[in-house]
Amino acid sequence: MEKAKMYGIGVGPGDKELVTVKALRILKESDVVMAPVMANGEKTAWGIVKDYIPDKEVIDCFVPMTKDKEKLKQSYDAICDTVETYLKNNKQVAFITLGDPTIYSSYMQVNDEIKKRGYETELIPGITSFCAAAARLNMSLCERNESLTILPSSYKDVREGLRQKGNKVLMKAGKEILQVKEMLREENLLDKAQMVECCGMPNERIYRDLNELDSKSSYFSLIIVKE
């Protein structure tokens, strides 16, 4: 039976229970799991699913935190070469990614390259960090006719984005958190902002008031601004 296929599987933002029934089924059916490893050695996505599939073959994928396009391409090509060795042997590959694969996931570069190489791929949606953060704060992100804009804090026009109408989510504030806080103050949005750090993880922290913020926060910080 032909089953050479790669699945890009969203495993949600961190809580082991925020994995879908579909993600678990496909992980169990797959021959091998590709797991991203962060620069500090952490395997956050694997940590979310490992207890469900303890005996599964797992391959670490190292992606450097660099903006050097040539280095990134080399890393992704090497990952794709590994994936391809399995696909060539008619194996099913599950590539896990934090949150959802369609929202700021570097997995999509692997997905596009593997498609280019002529193999079938499929995406399995996951719980996004912003939905989990809003749930944790027990608040809506958008209701009725409100719009919602998702902005990466590293977005060069982030101030312009903040000036748009509607509600906003600022993602990956991480290293620039104090600059983001200052920008929110300048735009008179600080009082409308709340933040969740490491949502659903053991070190989760909630800030109902961003004035409390005085030091560098985690890469996994998420700010919600309601109009």
Next chain:
Amino acid sequence: MEKAKMYGIGVGPGDKELVTVKALRILKESDVVMAPVMANGEKTAWGIVKDYIPDKEVIDCFVPMTKDKEKLKQSYDAICDTVETYLKNNKQVAFITLGDPTIYSSYMQVNDEIKKRGYETELIPGITSFCAAAARLNMSLCERNESLTILPSSYKDVREGLRQKGNKVLMKAGKEILQVKEMLREENLLDKAQMVECCGMPNERIYRDLNELDSKSSYFSLIIVKE
């Protein structure tokens, strides 16, 4: 043991497998499930979970499709009165909602009112329709520094929203789909748009080219515009 509590549970966009492990656990633990009934009598959210909890007590919640605020308030108050009869008796209530409770869910009106009445509530995130639609199209919604704006088609400044930088999702185009198509053409965005109707449901339909669109589509249509 004190367990009077209402959970607002996102059950995802339609595919029965796109329910989380957490949603299923809480549904099974709850004493009663509140299920929204649409104007045409359909119980879409209940249809997604009913096979997992066939013996659970389920209460239909009728919410009229009206913009009359007074009528809406009466409907929500009646729903909250029903919820409260269970909470008063120390029962755990699971209120199911399509997609995610923080994204355009009228459930939040029930959540806010039940909190006001002094009871504990908690939100359980679900897979959003836009993540499921993008996965179905095998494409990202946003990568790297791109922004993403979610716009309800009924949003009065939808044209202004379409003129913002970044990628867009147009939700609930439904009845106004041909006007939306015309607006996309006028804004030179028609060639950058793709659509999924009834994503993950038996009557799902994909439009890679919106020029193919010539009749009224379902309420559950979702358009993705990539820059």
